[in-house]
Amino acid sequence: MRYRNFPMVPRIIFGRGSFNQLGEIIEPKRTHKDSPFIFIVDDVFKDNKWLTSRIPLKNNDKILFVSAEDEPKTKYVDQYRDEIVAEFEQLPSGIIGIGGGTMLDYAKAIALMLTNPGSSSDYQGWDLVKNQGVYHVGIPTISGTGAEVSRTTVLTGPEKKLGMNSDYTPFDQVVLDPELTKGVPDNQWFYTGMDCYIHCIESLDGTYLNTFSESYGEKSLELCRNVFLEKDVRDEESQDKLMMASWHGGMSIAYSQVGVAHAMSYGLGYLLGTKHGVGNCIVFNQLEEFYPEGVAEFKTMVNKHQVEIPEGVCKNLNDKQFDIMIDVALGLVPLWENALGKDWQKTITKDKLRSLYEKM
Numbered sequence: 001m002r003y004r005n006f007p008m009v010p011r012i013i014f015g016r017g018s019f020n021q022l023g024e025i026i027e028p029k030r031t032h033k034d035s036p037f038i039f040i041v042d043d044v045f046k047d048n049k050w051l052t053s054r055i056p057l058k059n060n061d062k063i064l065f066v067s068a069e070d071e072p073k074t075k076y077v078d079q080y081r082d083e084i085v086a087e088f089e090q091l092p093s094g095i096i097g098i099g100g101g102t103m104l105d106y107a108k109a110i111a112l113m114l115t116n117p118g119s120s121s122d123y124q125g126w127d128l129v130k131n132q133g134v135y136h137v138g139i140p141t142i143s144g145t146g147a148e149v150s151r152t153t154v155l156t157g158p159e160k161k162l163g164m165n166s167d168y169t170p171f172d173q174v175v176l177d178p179e180l181t182k183g184v185p186d187n188q189w190f191y192t193g194m195d196c197y198i199h200c201i202e203s204l205d206g207t208y209l210n211t212f213s214e215s216y217g218e219k220s221l222e223l224c225r226n227v228f229l230e231k232d233v234r235d236e237e238s239q240d241k242l243m244m245a246s247w248h249g250g251m252s253i254a255y256s257q258v259g260v261a262h263a264m265s266y267g268l269g270y271l272l273g274t275k276h277g278v279g280n281c282i283v284f285n286q287l288e289e290f291y292p293e294g295v296a297e298f299k300t301m302v303n304k305h306q307v308e309i310p311e312g313v314c315k316n317l318n319d320k321q322f323d324i325m326i327d328v329a330l331g332l333v334p335l336w337e338n339a340l341g342k343d344w345q346k347t348i349t350k351d352k353l354r355s356l357y358e359k360m
Helices: 018-029 074-087 101-113 186-204 211-230 236-252 260-272 276-284 292-305 319-330 333-340 350-358
Strands: 011-014 037-042 062-066 094-099 136-140 154-156 161-165 173-176
Touching: 011 018, 018 094, 018 136, 018 173, 037 101, 062 074, 062 101, 074 101, 074 154, 094 101, 101 136, 101 154, 101 161, 154 260, 161 260, 173 236, 186 211, 186 236, 186 260, 186 276, 186 292, 186 333, 211 236, 211 292, 260 276, 260 319, 260 333, 260 350, 276 292, 319 350
Parallel strands: 011 173, 037 062, 037 094, 094 136, 136 173
Antiparallel strands: 154 161
């Protein structure tokens, strides 16, 4: 058997207030005084001086405030890349993403597209990226996506929703400061936290499972259960634990894969623009057939936190729209193989997916 030699994030700092050390972390990576750092920041922080005043701008460094209303799109990655190239004579010293999974995915993708020709849509798939990107740093301000640790950057392109999965994608540096998550609205906190929980259920129940993935997945699941089942308040301890659950959950799929919920959620995201966290919740809520214990526990968490899971999002779709979602989901072969094995197509047909989507 031949084993994959996957990369990991080489440098990580964890701790409340560690964001204040960002300047001393990145400055040694500056390649030239005219080579800027570009900060990709969720525009929800545009008027938040508590955060923006601590971004260590020097020389001609620049903040790009980016909306997270839409899922990351290849056309925007290409647009931001082109704007950076046009504005600066020097290749940037680095790209720093500050925000949720959307900002982290944009940062990873832009860093790669500064050194790889063409459109980011050309690299949607597995191991298509050929050149190392510029230095890139991930700073999550919400916990659960695992984007800070993963080797993919999930993008919606003209034909599909699929990540740029490559050995060059992981961040060179990650800053995990749980304090940055304190202002996340309750529903968003839950949806994104459930992305992490679902990572674990799909990884631990998958055919790709191995001891490496299992050790991370079990720890992440333990932390998720503590935060969403055992605790009654969102205190600092919960912030710390959920941030580490996200890290471990991302690591649990680094050497395995996710499954049915993520595959179908990609279909929702591509067609309807449904954000990833809530999309996973919408789908997982209907997957008792595949993950009976996980779905039952998920519903207990939903009831405990009195969170609304949207229903009826597919009720007015026509045949063509269902087919689009189904085709996007079916294209994610490794996810189906992990969930159901090499013979997954005996179970998952277009009619089967249509019946599941109709419940959502």
